[in-house]
Each structure stands twice: as structure tokens, then as C-alpha cells.
Amino acid sequence: MADLVKVLYGGKRFGNHVDEVWxxxxxxxxxxxxxxxRLWKLGITHVVNAAHGGMHCQGSRDFYGSSVDYYGVPADDSPxxxxxxxxxxxxxxxxxxxDAAHARVLVHCAAGVSRSASLVLAYMMIHHHHSLLGAINKVKERRWIFPNRGFLKQLRALENKLHQT
Incomplete structure (x- = not known):
């Protein structure tokens, strides 16, 4: 765990409001x-809100309309x-x-560094067979992220589960 935290602390500690990480x-x-x-200019067709229902993340299907597919994950940024x-x-x-032609997906939370990053790391581990460290390094090429320690432990458990099969 300490090695992961060390890697996460490295690199730039600022970023854009949105970055293409894959x-x-x-x-x-x-x-x-x-x-x-901005989403329209980026061509975003799908939004995953990793802070669905949160005070500052109140996106919904109604907010985006029919041009963007919405998926809400009611996560707290708590270990x-x-x-x-x-x-x-x-x-x-x-x-x-x-898998759909011309699709572009935004995964977001309040700050875009913990909940959303953790879900993207899990995606890369599950569908692209990255190790946790490999996924972190790949995302950090484009964006500073910092999942909380509880999420890192859960991602480590996911890695162990994926390598058992």
C-alpha cells in the first residue's frame, strides 16, 4: 500500500477539469x-456520476437530456x-x-481524483487486464489522481480477485 501511495504522490498535483485518460x-x-x-464540444455521449446525489454533483438524466446517457453511482468519498x-x-x-461507435464517456465526481478515478482504475483492471499499479501509472500519464486509502484497499482486493481466476 505504501508503494501505491508513493506513486500517487508523484507527478503533477494539478490538472484540468477534465482529461482523456484512455x-x-x-x-x-x-x-x-x-x-x-463543454461536454458537447468534447463529444461526450455517456456520463458516469460517481457522486450521484451529492450536494454538488446533482447530475441526472433530466439535466443532460436525451443526447447523453447517464449512469449514477451514489458513492461517498469516505475510506x-x-x-x-x-x-x-x-x-x-x-x-x-x-463498444458503441463514436461513444465518449466522462466519469466524474466532485474533484475528479478519488471516486471517479477509482472506478476508472477498476474498469482498466477488469476490461484491459492492467495491474493496479499499471492502471494508476497509465491514468497518471494524463491526470493527477488520488483515491482514498479505503478505495485503494478495495482496488487491491479487486486485483487479487482478478488474478485468482
């Missing part, structure tokens, strides 16, 4: 998610929150979206 897969914050014009129960369903949603 082909057609973006991680962003609330500011990016709330700017429909004790069980984000792992959303790893596979969210990864399936992202992959299904990316």
Missing part, C-alpha cells in the same frame, strides 16, 4: 460535468464506503458504452 474515456470534476456546452460493489457494474457500463 481512448474516449475521460475523468473529470463537477465543474466539467455541469458544463453541457469506509464500499465502492467495490460498483466496480463491475460500472466497468460493464463503461465498456458497453465504449
Amino acid at each position: 481512448p474516449h474515456l475521460f475523468v473529470g470534476d463537477t465543474s466539467a460535468a455541469n458544463e453541457r456546452y 469506509s464506503f464500499d465502492l467495490a460493489r460498483y466496480f463491475f457494474p460500472t466497468a460493464e457500463y463503461i465498456q458497453s458504452a465504449l
Whole structure:
């Protein structure tokens, strides 16, 4: 765990409101998610809100309209929150979206560094067979992320589970 935290502390500690971290897969914050014009310019067709129902992340199907498919994950950015129960369903949603022609997916939370990053890391581990460290390094090429320690432990458990099969 200490090695993962060391890697996460490295690199730039600032970023854009939204960054493409994998082909057609973006991680962003609330500011990016709330700017429909920016999303339209980026060609975003699907939004995963990893802070669904949160005070500043109140996106919904109604907010985005019929041009953007919406998926809400009501996660708290707390080390004790069980984000792992959303790893596979969210990864399936992202992959299904990316399988469609011209799809572009935004995964966001409040700051775009913990909840959304954790779900994207899980996606990369599940569908692209990255190790946790490999997924972190790949995302960090494009965006500074910092999943909380509880999410890191859950991602480590996911890695162990994936390598058992």
C-alpha cells in the first residue's frame, strides 16, 4: 500500500477539469460535468456520476437530456464506503458504452481524483487486464489522481480477485 501511495504522490498535483485518460474515456470534476456546452464540444455521449446525489454533483438524466446517457453511482468519498460493489457494474457500463461507435464517456465526481478515478482504475483492471499499479501509472500519464486509502484497499482486493481466476 505504501508503494501505491508513493506513486500517487508523484507527478503533477494539478490538472484540468477534465482529461482523456484512455481512448474516449475521460475523468473529470463537477465543474466539467455541469458544463453541457463543454461536454458537447468534447463529444461526450455517456456520463458516469460517481457522486450521484451529492450536494454538488446533482447530475441526472433530466439535466443532460436525451443526447447523453447517464449512469449514477451514489458513492461517498469516505475510506469506509464500499465502492467495490460498483466496480463491475460500472466497468460493464463503461465498456458497453465504449463498444458503441463514436461513444465518449466522462466519469466524474466532485474533484475528479478519488471516486471517479477509482472506478476508472477498476474498469482498466477488469476490461484491459492492467495491474493496479499499471492502471494508476497509465491514468497518471494524463491526470493527477488520488483515491482514498479505503478505495485503494478495495482496488487491491479487486486485483487479487482478478488474478485468482
